[in-house]
Amino acid sequence: MNRTLILGGALSALVVFAALVSFVWTPFEHTEMDIPAKLQPPNALHWFGTDHFGRDMFSMIMVGARTSIAVAVVAVGIGIGLGVPLGLWAAARQGGWVDEVIMRGNDLIFAFPSLVIAILITAIFGAGAVNAIIAIGIFNIPVFARVTRGGALPIWAREFIMAARVAGKGPARISIEHILPNIANLLIVQATIQFSLGILAEAALSYVGLGAQPPTPSWGRMLADAQTLVSIAPHMALVPGCAIIITVLGLNLLGDGLRDALDPRLRVARV
């Protein structure tokens, strides 16, 4: 076990744990307002302080973790669900027109500034968690398609694939039974990276008011609320900011650690 993996795993697990526990317990009801207790810095009663409505920020962070994770998980799911089959298909038809169309389409999506399009989609079809998920998910498709194709191509040249073809298996079956298991490591690592990017993107969209809508708590919106109050209540910005940083840092370290753990060859190459 390497230290990066352990640290990354621990940080990620902490966030997932907080999100899961929030379903059954939070110190306070996260929507409960207590105006006299507003803008309190962290103290024994309110561990992360209170916001401008006197809501308990620790509870809001816990529930907000659910939003961040849900958006990122589904967005990565969209990327894997559509991107991996496209990548496998492109690799199976390497050099053919299918390959060409898929890869050029990918290039095109890459050319769009993702944040601008995500803003456009959520602004036009309405702000909300679902549209944010779609907007982030679309940009995961070409990422997974490219990684899948890149990983699959060298495997198609291997002898055991030749054996499978001789045994009469078609390209679709070979892709699923032989190619996919061999690139699973690659996909897991990429999923971790996209997951952390999804968390950042969700925070950015929520920050400009295009992500999850009230009363659903989200870290990005907590930061937007904090903006005008940052001079009198810095903890309102520090707390959600640190939550985002810890989550993203944890996932990135987890991704790096997994890459090393799953593929010993890369460990040598990366030194």
Place this chain on the structure above:
Amino acid sequence: MLRYALKRLLSLLISLAIASLVIFVVIEVAPGDPASFMLGINAQEDTLAALRAELGLDQTKVQRYLAWVGGMVQGDFGTSYQYRTPVAEMIGDRLWVSLPLALYALILSTLIAFPAGIFAASRRGKAGDIGVMGATQIGVAIPNFWFAMMLVLIFAINLRWFSAGGFAGWDSGAFAALKSLTLPAIALALPQAAILARVMRSALLDVLGEDFMRTARAKGLSRGQALRRHGLRNAMIPVLTILGLQFSFLLAGGIIIEQVFYLPGLGRLIFQSISARDLIVVESVTMLLVFAVIVVNFAVDLAYAAVDPRLRART
């Protein structure tokens, strides 16, 4: 080289055509009629029809698409529904904020990342390397708009070195204008610098294993000299790619940062236009951003091919 350039130019044009089509379709299916939005809910039907005719909204979708694209090719981006001024002028004004901001951030990011990456590569595995790499891990994880808020808190509110937002304008002198762009540029640059430093380090480490580096060392150059004189140039290809990509991140990332600092750039223009259903402005600004990304990537590709003949043969 010429054949490669022409081939790349063709795919550039196809990309631009498809991109414009996608943007047009996405915005066309948007709910909300600009004419009724502008005139309010009490508008008479004939007034609405007259305004639609004036804005060209009564034409077929194909006609409007062709008019939009045809106009853009000639530098005519249409007329804003909301302000009745040419969109090209509005974009031009805003570009004077967004473009300097992106360039400023790109320069800062390079100035931070290159020394940091080179330093880490030259101290591979030692404390300096581990320190720089740890810092970049955190840099990558920081949302730039949050970092922007922290900069405002520290340097504008507490230390009062900078203003917390707004743009001084180029009329008040380059120094004042650049000063009001400094905090936004730092906020944009830092996370990008973290990525760039990592790429710089790994590109250098790849090059260090090459035979010509061993030869350079054998000639008596120190590790640092060999790195600077022979390693750096060869490590530039992956670094240039990332720099090209970062330009688009900086333009797009600027949209959020402009919100934090109330800068009158393209980002604020997009947000204002979306909420006012000023679709022609949204379409044109988005197209301009996509155009910038595609063209920058095209230029980077050509730059490689010019530098490295191997790349020409491969494509």
